[in-house]
Amino acid sequence: MSGEAKQETNHVGGWDSMPPSSRAPAFVTTPVGANDPDRKGAEAALLNLKQAQAEHPFWRNRFFKACTAGQLTRADFQFFFGQYYLYNRNFTRYLAALMANSDNDYHRARLSENLWEEGGGLETDKRHAEIFRKFLREALEIDIEKTDYLDATRFFVREFLDFCLRSHPAAGSAFLSLGTEGIVSRMYTIMVEGMLKASIPEEFLSFFRIHIGCDDEHAQTLEDMMVSYMHTPDWYNTCLSSMNYALSLRHRFFESLYDAIQGRKLQGVMSRIQARRSLAPQYPDPSLIRFASGQHGAPLYENETERQNVKATVERMPFKSEIIDTRIVRIAPGKLNERHKHAHEMILHIAEGAGRVQVNESTVDVKAGDTVFVPRWSLHQTQNTGDGELVMLAFTDYGLTRRAYQNEPPARPAPRKEEGAVAQAVADAEE
Template sequence: MGAVYQKNDINELIKCHKLWSNPLLKMFTENTIELPDCALFFSQYSFYSSNFTRILATALAKCSDETARSIIVSNLWEEVGEKNLMSSHSRLFVNFLRGIGVQESPIQYLPITKYFVNSYLSLCTNSSFKEVLAILAYATEGIVAELYNIFIQGLSSCGVSEQHLTFFVEHIHCDHGHAKALEDALQWQSLDETCQQSCIKAINIALNLRDEFFTEIYKEIYGKRFSPILKGLLANGNDQAALKYDSIVSFEDQLTDSLLYENKSCEQSVNFSVKRFAIQGRVLDPRLLIIPAKCKNEYHKHAHEAFFYVISGMGQVRIGDEVQDIRGGSYVYIPRWVSHQTINIGNDNLKILAMTDYNLTKYFPKNSETSYRQKNLELVKLEGSEMTDE
C-alpha cells in the first residue's frame, strides 16, 4: 500500500520541487536579471498568458462536476475582463510588455515556448477530470503568488515601476482564491490512493514542463549575452577592432576621461579611483587603479580574474587570508571570486595596472559594474570583515 497524501503533504511536495531552484528564477531572486533579459523572457511567457483561457476551457470541457465547472467559468470570466475586454488579463499583460519595452508587433515564439504551452494543453486534454483539477489547483493557480512575487522582485530591481506590474499584482490577489476553490472542488480527502497518485503525477508533469521552459529561456538569455563576443572570438582572420590601436605607444595618455568608479570614506580610510584605458580587447579590459597614501579600496570579489602590475608606490594586497607586500615592479594574480583588497602603506599614490577579462565575464551573474562592487559607502565593512557581492 502506498501513502495516502494529505493536503499539507501535497503542498510540501510542491514546495520542494526543483522548479524553485531553477536558474532563471534565481536571476530574479538574486537581482542579476536585466531589463533585456526580462523582455526576452516575458515576450515568450506572453504565449502562455494569451493561451491560458484555452487551458481553462480545456479543463472546463473535462469537468463532470457542476461545482468545479462554476469555479472554472468564474475564473474564465475574470480572465476575459468580465464585461470589459480592455481590462482582460491578456490585455494587462500586453500593457506590462509595453512597460518593459516589448512592442505589440508579432512576437517570434521559440520552439520551447510552443512546446511548453502545447504540452500543457495536451496534458489537460488527456488527463482525467480530477487530474485536471489537481493541475489547476496545485501546479497552476496555487503557485502564482510565490512565482509572481519572484517576478516582481526581479522586475523591480530592473527599475520597472509599480504601474506596469498590475498584471502580476492582480493575479497574486485573486489566484489564491481560485486555487482554494479548486482544491475544495477536488475533495482531496475523498480520493482513493490510486487517484491521489495519478493526480500527484499530473501535478509533477505540469511543474516539470514549467521548469523545462524556464531552463531553456535561461539558456537563451545567456546565449544572447555571449553571442556577440563569441562571434568575435571565433572569427577567422585579423581582428579589425584591435588593429586601430597599432599606432598607440603612450600609457596614461590613453586613459579615458571618465572614472569607471570611485569610493571615498574617511571613516573607513577607503579612497580609490579606477579608470579604463581607451584600448579595449575582445576579452581583456585594462584598468588603472589609483589609491592615495594610507588609503585602500573595499574588500570585494568578482567573476573576472586580474593580473596586477604595480607601476609605483608601496602597499599590500590581501587575497583571502593571505597578504602580499607590493611595490613598483611587483605583480599579483587575483583569482575569480576570491575576496581581495589593496592597501596603500606608503606616502605616495599607489598606481596599479590591472589587466582583467571583464569584457567576457561582465555577462556572468553578479558581475555587472553595478552589482559586484558596492557603491554605497554605508555598506563598506571594517577591515577584516568580508564584503559580499550582493
C-alpha cells in the first residue's frame, strides 16, 4: 500500500498537513474505529507507521537525490551543514521539552539517559553538538560564528522546538521517534554517500558514523514512550500525523536548502552583471580577446565511430568568458556528428564547407557564412555534405547552464531512433 493511500484510509489530510494534536492541550477525539490499536495491536500499528515512514515523500527530496547522484560539491555541503548546525545544536532542547511534558517519571528517567548520551556523559567534549562542531571545523572549515541562518532554517528549528514544547507527550514522542530519531540511520547514510562523492575524507565523518550505528536505542526509548499511550483515543492517527509533520517539516527544510544551493551558483554571475564594472583590464592582452582564423582551440572531445558514420572533433576557444562558450566543431567529409541534445542553447555559424543540420524533425542545408539556431534540449545533428572539412563555430550559454542545470541521475538507457544513426544525448557531449 502506498503512503498516500494509507494516509487516506486513516483520514489524515495531505502529507504535510498540521497534526491536530500540535499546540492543542489534548487529543482531538474521534470515534474508535478501524484504527483502534487494541484491534490492530500495537505491533501491527507500529508496522504500518514504519511503512508510512519509509514511503514518505521526504525520502525523495532533491537534496538526497543530489547526494546519491554525486552532484554536490564540498562548498554545497559547507552551506548545507552550516545551516543544519542550528538544528543540531538545539537537539537536546527538543528532548528536554518532551521530557518536561511527560507525566510519567519512568519515561522522564529514560529520556534523561538519551540526554546524558547526547551530552557525552562525563566527557563534555564528546557531546554530540561538539562532535558536530568538530566536523564543521575540520572537514568543512566553517566558522560557525559567521553563519547567516536562512528564515527556512530558523522556521524549521522553531517548529521542532515548538511542537515538542506544546504537544501531548504521545504526539511529541511520535514526532521525535518515528519522525526524527528513527530516520537518522538512513538519512545519514545518504548524506555520507554524497560527502564521500564530494571527496570529503571518511576520517572526518565520525559524527555520522556514530549516529548511523547507535541512535536506534534513542529511537527505541521514544518509541516505547509513544506505544505506552496506545489506549488513548485516536492514538494511531496522532502518531501518524505527528510523524508526518516532522518528516514534512524536514522535507521543506531540505528543499529550501537545495534551492539556496542552486541559487548560490548563479549569485556570482548576477552580482558581476549588476556591478557595471569591466571584467577586462584597461589594456587586455590581445591573445585573450582574439582568436585568429586557422588557430586551434583546446581539444575537448573527439569521436570516430565507423558504424554510425561519425567523425567529429570539438575544440574550445580559450576565452575567459563567464556565460558564452565558443567551440569549434569539425566534421570530416561525408561524416556526421552524434545526434544529441543539451541544456545550453546554441548558435552554429558555418565557417568552412557545406552541410546539413537537423534540429528535431527539420533539416536545413548550410554553407560557409550561414548561421543556425539550436534551441535548448532540441535533438540536433550535422552532416558534412561537402568535399572538404566542415568547420562550425558553436556559441553556447554553457557558462549559465553548467551553473543552473542539475543533471538527473541516469534512469534508463536513452531511446534510439534508428540503430546506428542516432546517438542520444549525452547532455554535455561537447563539453
